[in-house]
Amino acid sequence: MxxxxxxxxxxxxxxxxxxxxxxxxxxxxxxxxxxxxxxxxxxxxxxxxxxxxxxxxxxxxxxxxxxxxxxxxxxxxxxxxxxxxxxxxxxxxxxxxxxxxxxxxxxxxxxxxxxxxxxPPLLETRGLAVAVEDYFETLSKSSDKKFTFQQNLSELVVPIEIGYELFRVVQEFTSNMLKYGNITKCILSLDKNNDGVTLEIVDDGVAFDFKSCYAQSKGSGLYNIQSRLNSINSKLVQREVMSGNHFIIYLPQKYDQSSPG
Known part of the structure; x- marks a missing residue:
């Protein structure tokens, strides 16, 4: 035993x-x-x-x-x-x-x-807000669509390296709207809060789900948007709306108001 x-x-x-x-x-x-x-x-x-x-x-x-x-x-x-x-x-x-x-x-x-x-020359000399405003004016003149830019804080300063990527993201979004979205108007809002900078893009065009289209897309447009947002540590959120599309881009970085635009 x-x-x-x-x-x-x-x-x-x-x-x-x-x-x-x-x-x-x-x-x-x-x-x-x-x-x-x-x-x-x-x-x-x-x-x-x-x-x-x-x-x-x-x-x-x-x-x-x-x-x-x-x-x-x-x-x-x-x-x-x-x-x-x-x-x-x-x-x-x-x-x-x-x-x-x-x-x-x-x-x-x-x-x-x-x-x-x-x-855009204005991006480096005057900053993101002025460059986007000028870009939207050009788009409105060259198409029959209405592009509107809104900014509530005139003192908002976005560093040039961040501003460049954001401007390219805006270009990609507007290009997709004009090619596939069948829009009549688009509103872009740039604002700053305690957490950082938010950029909202609202249009009345053909609705689409960014995440699913990005996963299935073989083109470079949505990939470029997501890649550029990743490179500046930002986050894209899509809100549900009755018609059109509503995107919000969050940039959590703290911006120095004395930084060059």
Missing amino acids: EGSSEIKLVFWIGTSVMLFLAFGLIFMVLFYQRHFAKMKQKEIELLLKTSLESEKKERQRIAKDLHDSVQGDLNAIRNYLLLLSRKIHDDQNRELLEETKNALEQTIENTRLISFKLI
Whole structure:
């Protein structure tokens, strides 16, 4: 009987040790998996941040080239045409010259719009609010839609690196509205509270669920929106409304009012 008791004791001790080792092994595997996942996520975030920064610099370079070089050359050609128009008196050639001038003016305007879409000059010189207001005025003029910008706090200052990403998010949203949303109006509100900055986008277009469309989307628009929001640690919330869409972007960072806009 004593030998049988010792065998049982050894059996249970051995079983306990094996279970402890098994649970320890499982814990280590889970720990390293979680650690690897965190390291992978940090690597992805770093690559995303680097990619977005590279894109910003490339946009700045192209916009500068368009503004300083291409637009300068086009303006010079316009001046030459103006001088030439003073020396041409027959109607046929003057009509041809006028058509050429109109085509050139349209090219200059298109170049200006392309440069603006790449990097709006006002974003760096005047800040996010002024850039968005100017952008909405341009959209309203170039389409039959009504884009309205509202800001209750004139002293609100958003750092340029945050403002750039937010402006690109606004561009993506408005592009989707015009392409697929069938909207007639859009209202964007920028405000600041104790928790940070909120940006609200409301439209009366075709309703869609951002999360499900993002999960199923093969395009880059919604992906760009979410990636840019992730890069500035912001949160997108969609509210349920009777018609249209209502999005709120929360930025929890504390902003220094003396920071450059």
